[in-house]
Amino acid sequence: xxxxxxxxxxxxxxxxxxxxxxxxxxxxxxxxxxxxxxxxxxxxxxxxxxxxxxxxxxxxxxxxxxxxxxxxxxxxxxxxxxxxxxxxxxxxxxxxxxxxxxxxxxxxxxxxxxxxxxxxxxxxxxxxxxxxxxxxxxxxxxxxxxxxxxxxxxxxxxxxxxxxxxxxxxxxxxxxxxxxxxxxxxxxxxxxxxxxxxxxxxxxxxxxxxxxxxxxxxxxxxxxxxxxxxxxxxxxxxxxxxxxx
Amino acid sequence: xxxxxxxxxxxxxxxxxxxxxxxxxxxxxxxxxxxxxxxxxxxxxxxxxxxxxxxxxxxxxxxxxxxx
Numbered sequence: 001x002x003x004x005x006x007x008x009x010x011x012x013x014x015x016x017x018x019x020x021x022x023x024x025x026x027x028x029x030x031x032x033x034x035x036x037x038x039x040x041x042x043x044x045x046x047x048x049x050x051x052x053x054x055x056x057x058x059x060x061x062x063x064x065x066x067x068x069x070x071x072x073x074x075x076x077x078x079x080x081x082x083x084x085x086x087x088x089x090x091x092x093x094x095x096x097x098x099x100x101x102x103x104x105x106x107x108x109x110x111x112x113x114x115x116x117x118x119x120x121x122x123x124x125x126x127x128x129x130x131x132x133x134x135x136x137x138x139x140x141x142x143x144x145x146x147x148x149x150x151x152x153x154x155x156x157x158x159x160x161x162x163x164x165x166x167x168x169x170x171x172x173x174x175x176x177x178x179x180x181x182x183x184x185x186x187x188x189x190x191x192x193x194x195x196x197x198x199x200x201x202x203x204x205x206x207x208x209x210x211x212x213x214x215x216x217x218x219x220x221x222x223x224x225x226x227x228x229x230x231x232x233x234x235x236x237x238x239x240x241x242x243x244x245x
Numbered sequence: 246x247x248x249x250x251x252x253x254x255x256x257x258x259x260x261x262x263x264x265x266x267x268x269x270x271x272x273x274x275x276x277x278x279x280x281x282x283x284x285x286x287x288x289x290x291x292x293x294x295x296x297x298x299x300x301x302x303x304x305x306x307x308x309x310x311x312x313x
Contacts, residue, residue, distance in 0.1 A: 006248075007246050010246045010247055011246070018276065021273065021276055021277075021281075022276075022281055022284070025276075025277055025281045026281075026285070026288070026290065029277060105294045107286060115294070117294070132294040134290070135290070136290050137290045183295075185292065185294075185295055186295070187295055188295045190295055191295055209294060209295060211289070211290070211292055215289075215290065216289050217289035217290070217292035218289075220294075220295055
């Protein structure tokens with residue numbers, strides 16, 4: 001009898017310790033993993049960037065390596081699922097805020113950074129460039145999402161250009177200057193080419209999504225913006241990032 | 246349970262202590278590497294997208310959305 005009770009007690013203590021360890025894993029260790037993955041992805045992107053810059057300098061007017069007709073300009077190659085293609089900066093989230101954007105929104109992709117919705121527009125292209133990010137765990141990239149205001153800048157660079165987007169006021173938000181719209185997970189119209197409740201005519205848009213509340217998933221937070229301008233990487237860091245990094 | 250394990254470990258107190266520490270470290274490693282990643286999708290923190298795989302597969306739902 002006494003042995004049985006002791007065994008039961010030990011089992012409960014063990015379970016308690018395992019659950020505590022799981023909390024440590026979720027709140028701390030996933031962040032460590034995400035930051036490692038981000039460093040790896042940034043390395044890969046930097047390599048591609050240097051290659052592109054070198055190629056642009058080596059063969060400025062006409063691409064010599066291509067066979068057949070020259071490729072149409074500014075049509076980016078399709079993103080490969082699970083691979084990073086860009087870096088996003090949101091000054092509102094702090095000067096050090098910098099995450100890679102990878103193609104795809106499944107759990108394994110979102111462990112490494114922000115996820116691009118398959119089939120949405122590519123960055124800088126007409127349509128809707130839609131990106132999802134973790135609110136809590138895996139580095140908490142979107143933890144301060146509710147702070148986003150109308151007019152906030154979102155700066156993105158891929159391996160060719162800088163893209164500067166400005167956040168807009170959601171149609172439904174009345175007089176508030178918040179750029180954040182709260183909805184339910186089934187509201188897929190928010191990432192449509194012309195986002196429902198965000199805009200009423202076609203354009204070059206960006207959509208950010210994350211979960212709400214912080215420790216739950218009953219709702220989603222959405223922010224929309226439009227493309228302001230594009231500048232070549234060689235033109236240097238855009239003014240929106242100056243003084244923040 | 247723990248007393249039973251302790252009794253069945255070989256060697257003197259220090260050897261048993263060393264083996265115990267190695268065992269605990271291995272269990273923690275196994276939890277972080279295999280068990281927790283497996284259990285994680287059952288919690289809601291990973292659901293950050295609106296429900297879909299490809300944005301072109303869907304028709305917008307006009308009734309959806311809870312302003313708030």
